[in-house]
Amino acid sequence: MVTLTINGREHELDVPDNMPLLWALRDVVGLRGTKFGCGIAECGACTVHLDGKATRACVTPVSAIQGRQVTTIEAMAEDAVGQRVQEAWLDLGVAQCGYCQGGQIMNATALLKETPAPGTQEIVDAMAGNLCRCGTYNRILAAIERAADKEASS
Amino acid sequence: MNRSDDTLLLANVSRRGLLKGLAGGTALLLAARWDLGLANEQAQFGAGAMPGGWVDNPNVFIHIDADGLVTIINNRAEMGQGIRTSLVMVAADELGADWDRVRAEQADADQDKYGNQNTDGSRSMRHWFDPMRRAAAAARLMLEQAAANQWDVPVHEVRADIHKVVHPATGREVGFGALAEAARELDVPGRDALVLKSDSELRFIGKESGLINGQLKSAYPKAIDGEDIVTGRAVFGADVDLEGTLYAVVARPPVYGAKVKRVDDSEALNVTGVRKVVRIEGAGQPAAFSPLGGVAVVATNTWAAMEGRRALKIEWDRAPAGDNADYTSDAYRESLEKAAQSPGKVIRQSGDVEAALDAADKRVSATYYMPHMAQAPMEPPVAVVMIREGKAEAWAPVQNPRATREGVAGLLEMDMEDVTVHQTLLGGGFGRKSKPDFVIEAAHVAREFEGQPVKLQWSREDDIQHAYFHAVSVDHLEAGLDADGKASSWRHRTLSPSIASLFAPDPKHKGEFELGMGFNTMPFSIPAIRLENPPAPAHVRIGWFRSVYNLPHAWAIQSFAHEMAVAAGKDHRDYVLDLLGPDREVHNLTVGDGWNYGEDPDLYPIDVARMRRVIERATEEAGWGRETGKGRGLGLAFHHSFVSYTAIVFDVEVDDEGKLTIHRADIAFDCGPQANPERIRSQMEGACVMGIGIALQSEVTFKDGVAQQDNFDTYLIPRMPNAPRVVRVHLIDNPNDAMGGVGEPGLPPVAPALCNAIFAATGKRIRRLPVGDQLSG
Secondary structure, three states: OEEEEEOOEEEEEOOOOOOEHHHHHHHHHOOOOOOOOOOOOOOOOOEEEEOOEEEEHHHOEHHHHOOOEEEOHHHHHHOHHHHHHHHHHHHOOOOOOOOOHHHHHHHHHHHHHHOOOOOHHHHHHHHOOOOOOOOOHHHHHHHHHHHHHHHHHO | OOOOHHHOOOOOOOOOOOOOOOOOHHHHHHHHHOOOOOOHHHOOOOHHHOOOOOOOOHHHHEEEOOOOOEEEEEOOOOOOOOHHHHHHHHHHHHHOOOHHHEEEEEOOOOHHHHOOOOOOOOOHHHHHHHHHHHHHHHHHHHHHHHHHHHHOOOHHHOEEEOOEEEEOOOOEEEEHHHHHHHHOOOOOOOHHHOOOOOHHHOOOOOOOOEEEOOEEEEOOOOOOOHHHHHHOOOOEHHHOOOOOOEEEEEEOOOOOOOEEEEEEOHHHHHOOOEEEEEEEOOOOOOOOOOOOOEEEEEEOOHHHHHHHHHOOEEEEEOHHHHHHHHOOHHHHHHHHHHHOOOOOEEEEEEOOHHHHHHHOOEEEEEEEEEOEEOOOOOOOOEEEEEEEOOEEEEEEOOOOHHHHHHHHHHHHOOOHHHEEEEEOEOOOOOOHHHOOHHHHHHHHHHOOOOOOOEEEEOOHHHHHHOOOEEOOEEEEEEEEEOOOOOEEEEEEEEEOOOHHHHOOOOOOOOOHHHHOOOOOOOOOOOOEEEEEEOOOOOOOOEOOOOOOOHHHHHHHHHHHHHHHHHHHOOOHHHHHHHHHOOOOEEOHHHHOOOOHHHOOOOOOOEEHHHHHHHHHHHHHHHOOOOOOOOOEEEEEEEEEEOOEEEEEEEEEEEOOOOOEEEEEEEEEEEOOOOOOHHHHHHHHHHHHHHHHHHHHOOOEOEEOOEEOOOOOOOOOOOOHHHOOOEEEEEEOOOOOOOOOOOOOOOOOOHHHHHHHHHHHHHOOOOOEOOOOOOOOO
16 A cells, blocks of 8 residues: 555555556546656656656656655646646647647646746756657747746736 | 437438528529539549548537537547647637637547548548538528527528627527527528628638747637646546556567467466456458557556566567568668669659760769658557447547447457447547557457456557558659759659558559659659659558658658759759749649549649749748858758648758757748648648658667667657747648648658758758768768
8 A cells, every 4th residue: 555645635545566656646546637658757748746846657656755745737727837837838729639738737837836937948958858749849838938927927 | 429419409411491581592602602512422532532421411510509508529530730629610610609619529430420530641621621611501501590480580681690690680689509499490401502601701710820930819719629638638548537447558579470479477467456368369461450469468557467568478479470570671771772773663754764864964863761760649559448248339549430440340240330439539640540450459358358448558669669660761863964954854763662561462562642642743844754663572560650651752852852953053942943844733644643632633733833832932931042151051842742832941050060950940831721720830830840850860770570669768759959949830821722731741841851951051961861960970
């Protein structure tokens, strides 16, 4: 048994210690906004926040995160920064297929929480680990800048 | 489907007569601006000639609740091209629906009911724009008639406004919702009674919105699935949630055609959560859409299934794979390059090429290589199948729902009616999900678990190692130039394994639908032309990849045209405009292409004037001819595909260490009429990025029949730093030609334009893709 705190709620899970958080979220807890893309932390589709930091759930065993705060895309609508990021994503029509975008938003939100007004190169560097096969990178970049501007003016 | 029948604008498929009160004069108005098209049975070309044809019955596609919520049924796969937004927008605009009270519902696989659903070939909008407008116009007429009946006035006195019908004479109005019940009792009006909205009445169709080259024009109308996507609620293939789901992964033969010789599953069965190990018999070669075979591990969660698979001990029998087990990329490339030195099957010929080459003042010759690639959509293949009481139900992200249904029915020996295929969102397709093998694989496993849903998940390693690979290719070109540098002859030999090898004994030659993707449809005006196709055998599953054989053809032809311009000492743009010759419409049959993307040659000739226009626009926008300074240059390429026209100019810089910076891309695109410019722009932007990956990074190589790349650390695709910061899309305003494709035509010219720009910047010619580290050498 492991006890995980996910989006502010405690979950007792009967899973092996080495199960990656990704599969615990998706198959056991039933939170499927966190996506499987590569399984080796190369694509970022599974990005969640662990104590506020962007973390790849596909390589994070549940045993390593007991007692820490896990936040997923499902909770971003209740997060002030997350909400701004989501709105910017919608305003600029970022998504094409949308599969990677939950992970992109989680990564972007973590960036803006740490660096509220990042420069363009800081954004590019911070987002380099999140793949988008549809090629929406420039809209992602523009949306992060838009959310950052709103953050600065709010 | 969650609708209840009492809220529907119900099916009334008879076309017994026109709505009462509709003046016959409206048909004349209509005839002036709208070709009704041929009935499906008579159609030789276009939507009507596709399996299942088109359907324009409003009761199939449009439903209105009593509270006014409009539901548009979307019959095409949504894989990022935005069709759920764009096609719904077309219907909503023609109907007069308020965008904030419109939702989309995805059609199950049912070709008889919904018409053709095979989402490939960049066909969704060009084949469904007219039928959806007709369906919506018919629904609008029925609502107007219902209002006229309610008020007891002639129908010509009322008109539909936004989400309501009004009677201007008395100021009365009534909402769509309040009319829906009465409207559904009415006959569907005949097509000759329909009047489509004039352009000035349209709110969405053809209207620019969203982000335009970095400037936000309007954040409205928002994408249909946008909010679900950004909140994590959108349902892709793996997100289907069914009680009691089992999870499966499959160990597949490492070589195409190999089989399981022996399997020891004792350790796998000891993994916590593993329920069963299931052998899957592969169909052998050619595989078509059948699974490759192998060993499935079924568990109570995906991780346990993966752990179980790691614990399998499998001995493979490579003998059935034949010489696929010797397939090695370097040796294969060399064999194609050698074969390219000899004449091949003649595909198109005019003039005497050999004599013209001999007589030329200057000869230019080059060989180009493009490797295998994997589509690698971000969502790897995945499917859920449940079999119960002689019926099967599948939930899957598939581009071809009909083939999925047929494949599952075929495997399970069921009638098609007993197989239901629910379409989820696709986390990218790019041609990979045109092949429903992964759903049929899931059905193989699900039949071991009566009444229980089985979710079969491919890992990224599965996806890259067992892709339906984009065909590897060698293209060898030779041209003769006269003393002025003008081309007198053009000989092109193209070599690639054919997709036909997937379905039948390997023909070793490209088929008509492959050659017609930019090879024989090459529009240059040169006195002597010979196009040849020497043989090239297939050793892996070859399949469609976004824009397919247009990729190698455009890469070779557009690179070579630049090499000719350089040899002639001419400006590249001036040279290719001259090569294109006078403005004219080229009929596909005159260049030996009997396919023309399935479209009517009279509506869709290869129009040299349109090609010229995109070249001129892209180069003008890019500032062609400007001084760029050392290590920097502009590169151009253009291509006709999927009956649309694209030209791209890149502005790149390469430093002394060989580091490439792409400063800007200017893309000019002409697809004729634009349904939703906002999503056209996003397709062009995305194709630009994907094409940069094709040029610079992406390659699957084989050694002894085994793919040598298996995840995103070895199979490289573009990341944010690889994308140019400025990508500008210039849409050609051309409402008068027939509508062309959008999803694929942006891709083919990207790699050659980029490599031409690299040449302009450095003088280094790239002839083998990907560029990789060739610039630092």
